[in-house]
Amino acid sequence: MKIGNLEIKGLAALAPMAGVTDGAFRNICEGFGAAYGISEMISARAMDFDDRKTAELADLSRDEGLVFLQIFGEDPACMARAAEKLLRYAPAGIDINMGCPMPKITGGGAGSALMKDPRRCGQVAAAVRKAVEGAGIPVTVKIRAGWDRDHRNAVEVAKRCEEAGAAAVCVHGRTREQLYQGRADWGVIRAVKEAVGIPVIGNGDVDGALSAGKMLAETGCDMVMVGRGALGNPWIFREINGHLRDESLIMPGPTLTERLLVMRRHIGLLCECKGEPRAMREARKHVGWYLKGMRGAAEFRRRAGELCTLADLDRLVEDVYRAAAST
Ligand SMILES: Cc1cc2nc3c(=O)[nH]c(=O)nc-3n(C[C@H](O)[C@H](O)[C@H](O)COP(=O)(O)O)c2cc1C
Incomplete structure (x- = not known):
């Protein structure tokens, strides 16, 4: 499969998790077959101010395979400047956070709050894409099902981002209102897959080889992305890859x-x-x-x-x- 012009090997990627998916963890997961990893979310505003501690999150000097750097923010121009600065770390791509539910992020209009304004989602994606165009790397977006049960607009947001030049969209099948509770709704992943032509990465509640296979089959998504299922369990990528190569193969857990x-x-x-x-x-x-x-x-x-x-x-x-x- 390809994301933009990037060849992706494997069907399971490591989800971005603030405080977790740093270089060390990404290295370990890559070793077990994660197709690519995404950094912890990076504040576009802080990058724009050249904040030293923020820039540490972007360090890709270790051997960890393909890594996208993820930015959050709400202002297209600021996001574009941040993305351009991140090019110096030679990321495989830039991912835009449109899913974070934390009040300190959404309060300023970033993360999942962006989804309240699909037009702005498109503007952010277009600005970031333009900023990194010269480097030839893809821009992806990570969204939720929507803001709350009355505003489940993942399909509209995904289409806007596709029009703006996003190379792939990852859909976490929960609304912002749900935070991390309840079951993820895989129906919304399917609806996005049916609506866009770019690769769709399904996310939410993949906790092993069987659920990965089930998500791929039920939603038609191109890949899955694993978050909490990888905590203390980086073998999950080996198990998923093994099972997807041969359905009868359920790899034993680690000794x-x-x-x-x-x-x-x-x-x-x-x-x-x-x-x-x-x-x-x-x-x-x-x-x-x-x-x-x-x-x-x-x-x-x-x-x-x-x-x-x-x-x-x-x-x-x-x-x-x-x-x-x-x-
Ligand atoms: C501790 C933690 C930190 C997270 N940080 C981020 C983040 O920085 N950026 C992001 O897009 N999603 C973040 N997420 C959401 C995950 O990427 C993922 O969408 C979510 O956990 C659902 O997938 P799962 O059921 O496989 O865990 C975080 C989730 C957790 C549990």
Whole structure:
């Protein structure tokens, strides 16, 4: 499949998740077959002001395959300037956030609030597209079903963005009103797929190989995008790819050894990227997710919440092994 002139291998991409999908996690997911990744959302306004901390989110100096940088904002001119500045990081493409439900984002008219004004969605997409045209990279948009149950206008927004030159649209089948609750409505993904000619990426509640196959079959979408299903579970991409190649193939989950080794590699990378003190604070949630469901998980997850050094993590890993061996 192609997004613009970009050849995409695989049918499952890693969704953008603020505080989660940094370079370390994207690297790990790419290793398990994520077709591409999207950065955490980046404030166009802060990029425009050359904010140093914001620019760190755009760092793509590590080996992580195809990565789109995602921007949020509401002003087409500011979004265009930000996108142009992001070119210096050589992203595979630029993704525009039209789905974030957080009041601090929507309050200023960005994220999912953009969907209240489909014309503006088109203007933002057109401005960003024009800004990166010379670099020849695609611009994609990530939308929701709509603002609330009375304003489910994903089809209209997707069409506007397509007209404006977006190369693909990702649809999260929830409204802004739903936040992350309830089931995602895959019907809206299907409706968008039937309405536009650009690739449609389905998103919402893909938590394994079976649901990925089901979403592709039920909606006709070109690819799926996985968010929460990848937390502490980067193997999900291997499982999805295996199953889609051969429907009878349900890959076994990782062994305990693989789970712990990958977790250790992920957190080691995080330390290389961000320095140990900050990385270990951020590692706590990841370690909690990796250990979910294991024997003695409650106590181990409590300890995960107190990690300060890589040596703490190594002790925790040894104790997890010991607990598993004693059964
Ligand atoms: C912790 C977290 C952070 C998120 N941050 C972003 C973000 O920065 N940009 C974005 O477009 N969506 C963001 N999302 C939404 C996800 O990309 C995705 O659309 C949503 O989680 C539904 O997919 P899922 O059911 O596979 O998790 C975030 C979701 C979570 C759970």
